[in-house]
Amino acid sequence: MAIDQSEVEQHAPGEFDVLRIKSDFPILSRTVHDKPLVFLDSAASSQKPRSVLQSMDTYYETINANVHRAAYTLAEEATNAMEAARSKVAAFIGATDANEVVFTKNATESINLIARSWGVANLEPGDAILLTHLEHHANIVPWQQLAAERELEIRWIPLTQDSQLDLSNLDSLLDGVKIVALTSMSNVVGTITPVRAIADAAHAAGAVVAVDGCQSVPHLPTDVHQLGADFLSFSGHKMLGPTGIGVLWARKELLEAMPPFLGGGGMILDVRLDGFVAAEAPHKFEAGTPPIAEIIGLGAAIDYLNNLGMEAVRQHEMALTAFALEHLSNRFGDRISIYGPQSAELRGGAMSFAFDEIHPHDLSQVLDQHGVCVRPGHHCAKPLMRLLGVGATARASWYVYNDEADITALGDALEAAGEFFSF
Amino acid sequence: MSGLEDLYREIILDHYRSPRNRGELDSPPAVRVEGFNPLCGDEIVVYIDVDDSANGDAAVVTDIRIGGQGCSISQSSASMMSAAVKGRSIGEIRDLTKSFKSMMSIHEEGLDADSDADPQEDSAGAELKLGDLEALRGVVKFPVRIKCATLGWNTLQQGIDEALSS
Numbered sequence: 001m002a003i004d005q006s007e008v009e010q011h012a013p014g015e016f017d018v019l020r021i022k023s024d025f026p027i028l029s030r031t032v033h034d035k036p037l038v039f040l041d042s043a044a045s046s047q048k049p050r051s052v053l054q055s056m057d058t059y060y061e062t063i064n065a066n067v068h069r070a071a072y073t074l075a076e077e078a079t080n081a082m083e084a085a086r087s088k089v090a091a092f093i094g095a096t097d098a099n100e101v102v103f104t105k106n107a108t109e110s111i112n113l114i115a116r117s118w119g120v121a122n123l124e125p126g127d128a129i130l131l132t133h134l135e136h137h138a139n140i141v142p143w144q145q146l147a148a149e150r151e152l153e154i155r156w157i158p159l160t161q162d163s164q165l166d167l168s169n170l171d172s173l174l175d176g177v178k179i180v181a182l183t184s185m186s187n188v189v190g191t192i193t194p195v196r197a198i199a200d201a202a203h204a205a206g207a208v209v210a211v212d213g214c215q216s217v218p219h220l221p222t223d224v225h226q227l228g229a230d231f232l233s234f235s236g237h238k239m240l241g242p243t244g245i246g247v248l249w250a251r252k253e254l255l256e257a258m259p260p261f262l263g264g265g266g267m268i269l270d271v272r273l274d275g276f277v278a279a280e281a282p283h284k285f286e287a288g289t290p291p292i293a294e295i296i297g298l299g300a301a302i303d304y305l306n307n308l309g310m311e312a313v314r315q316h317e318m319a320l321t322a323f324a325l326e327h328l329s330n331r332f333g334d335r336i337s338i339y340g341p342q343s344a345e346l347r348g349g350a351m352s353f354a355f356d357e358i359h360p361h362d363l364s365q366v367l368d369q370h371g372v373c374v375r376p377g378h379h380c381a382k383p384l385m386r387l388l389g390v391g392a393t394a395r396a397s398w399y400v401y402n403d404e405a406d407i408t409a410l411g412d413a414l415e416a417a418g419e420f421f422s423f
Numbered sequence: 424m425s426g427l428e429d430l431y432r433e434i435i436l437d438h439y440r441s442p443r444n445r446g447e448l449d450s451p452p453a454v455r456v457e458g459f460n461p462l463c464g465d466e467i468v469v470y471i472d473v474d475d476s477a478n479g480d481a482a483v484v485t486d487i488r489i490g491g492q493g494c495s496i497s498q499s500s501a502s503m504m505s506a507a508v509k510g511r512s513i514g515e516i517r518d519l520t521k522s523f524k525s526m527m528s529i530h531e532e533g534l535d536a537d538s539d540a541d542p543q544e545d546s547a548g549a550e551l552k553l554g555d556l557e558a559l560r561g562v563v564k565f566p567v568r569i570k571c572a573t574l575g576w577n578t579l580q581q582g583i584d585e586a587l588s589s
């Protein structure tokens with residue numbers, strides 16, 4: 001095996017030295033408009049440490065070959081590297097069997113796979129799907145498409161005032177539901193949802209549970225069995241890995257019973273003129289040449305996160321979130337409204353806010369002049385935006401390489417934006 | 424903050440603070456069209472009254488109102504647009520739209536596919552006609568914001584097409 005993990009920067013266990021972590025991310029040393037880069041948009045896509053970039057280079061420079069196809073050494077090494085990454089992914093989310101991990105293009109494809117494979121095979125006209133008002137479009141539109149074709153009903157778990165799930169009517173909402181699809185952490189307001197409680201109720205009602213883990217898997221320790229999930233989708237690029245690689249984890253019995261989603265090479269045991277026999281899971285769902293370098297890059301990202309420790313990552317981000325809530329509120333008072341739960345224990349580090357009645361697009365334009373990257377817009381969650389009564393929000397989000405100085409820099413830039421737009 | 428002043432000219436901020444022709448018209452008889460910027464969530468509603476659609480390009484837009492929500496660039500551009508087109512014939516509005524969109528196109532990358540603006544008209548005639556709208560020229564330096572500036576105009580174009588076909 002040509003790829004080992006000696007490239008991974010070693011951090012002493014228990015230590016969370018953000019300055020040292022920052023130095024592992026080449027992009028963080030660049031400037032924007034002559035200002036140091038303050039990257040606060042990791043909820044959209046995270047930056048990548050050198051070890052992830054090097055793992056992909058090493059793959060291309062030393063073992064590049066197609067996987068699961070040839071008997072020569074390079075092909076065997078590439079296959080081993082890819083399958084080693086699959087095992088790392090499984091271990092990272094507490095899965096007992098690496099064959100429960102299906103590689104996709106991104107979490108969006110993972111959710112579409114659930115809808116198109118499990119959904120088409122299991123949902124009949126009149127069946128209901130239960131979603132929540134927090135969902136990203138990726139966990140809404142595939143279900144709306146399927147519902148329109150199959151005459152399915154879509155129901156919604158509503159929200160409380162501070163954007164937590166209102167479970168007071170959960171039992172009646174679950175009546176007749178075959179699948180509950182929900183986020184474990186909102187990409188807009190940061191809310192951590194009580195997946196386990198909902199999963200227990202859903203299972204009692206005979207439904208399966210598909211968790212959109214895009215925001216939680218990169219930031220919280222994850223154990224699919226503790227979550228009570230039947231499906232878990234997430235993307236590599238939000239967890240220090242490259243773009244173009246996503247994951248669908250599902251319980252083995254479900255994967256075995258599900259029909260293939262995309263057809264092609266790599267997903268078959270046999271093809272004849274009159275039909276084909278599908279391969280076993282997970283290969284049944286991985287038609288075509290997979291993104292081998294990206295899978296290896298995701299494995300390196302998991303090594304990096306494991307080296308920090310996911311519990312330490314959560315503690316670090318919770319402290320930063322608490323600091324941000326306090327710093328921004330103290331500094332700006334009524335000029336800032338922060339959406340979502342007001343306690344760091346209940347939320348992750350994706351923080352939407354309104355400031356001085358400045359439109360988020362204008363706000364982020366001024367912030368950019370200060371090197372501060374925040375995202376304006378609807379964050380692919382238009383139903384949630386409508387509930388919040390806004391067309392768009394500005395969102396700051398943090399990760400392992402952010403510190404209190406970044407939040408203070410956000411505050412300074414907001415101050416400047418307030419002056420610029422003072423009417 | 425060099426550069427920002429190019430984007431946020433005083434007249435733009437003035438239209439953002441005090442938008443002209445803000446509100447609604449009864450529809451029908453007015454034509455009502457919605458425009459969306461899927462990138463940022465901006466939504467705009469344009470209402471127009473046309474005197475006699477049978478006159479084609481000679482028909483006159485007698486009244487216009489703008490609704491919806493958006494950033495300073497989309498709101499001020501729509502506000503200036505409403506002031507510029509009110510009382511004009513559809514033919515004149517088409518010329519104005521062409522001039523405005525040509526100003527908004529990034530010349531290094533060529534003109535918009537749907538723009539067949541005459542380059543000569545661009546330089547001389549257009550500047551005279553655009554008036555206050557000239558203030559939006561700085562938007563071109565911020566390419567992501569071009570869609571904000573053109574949102575109202577694209578929506579108006581759609582409204583005019585609907586008015587003439589009704």
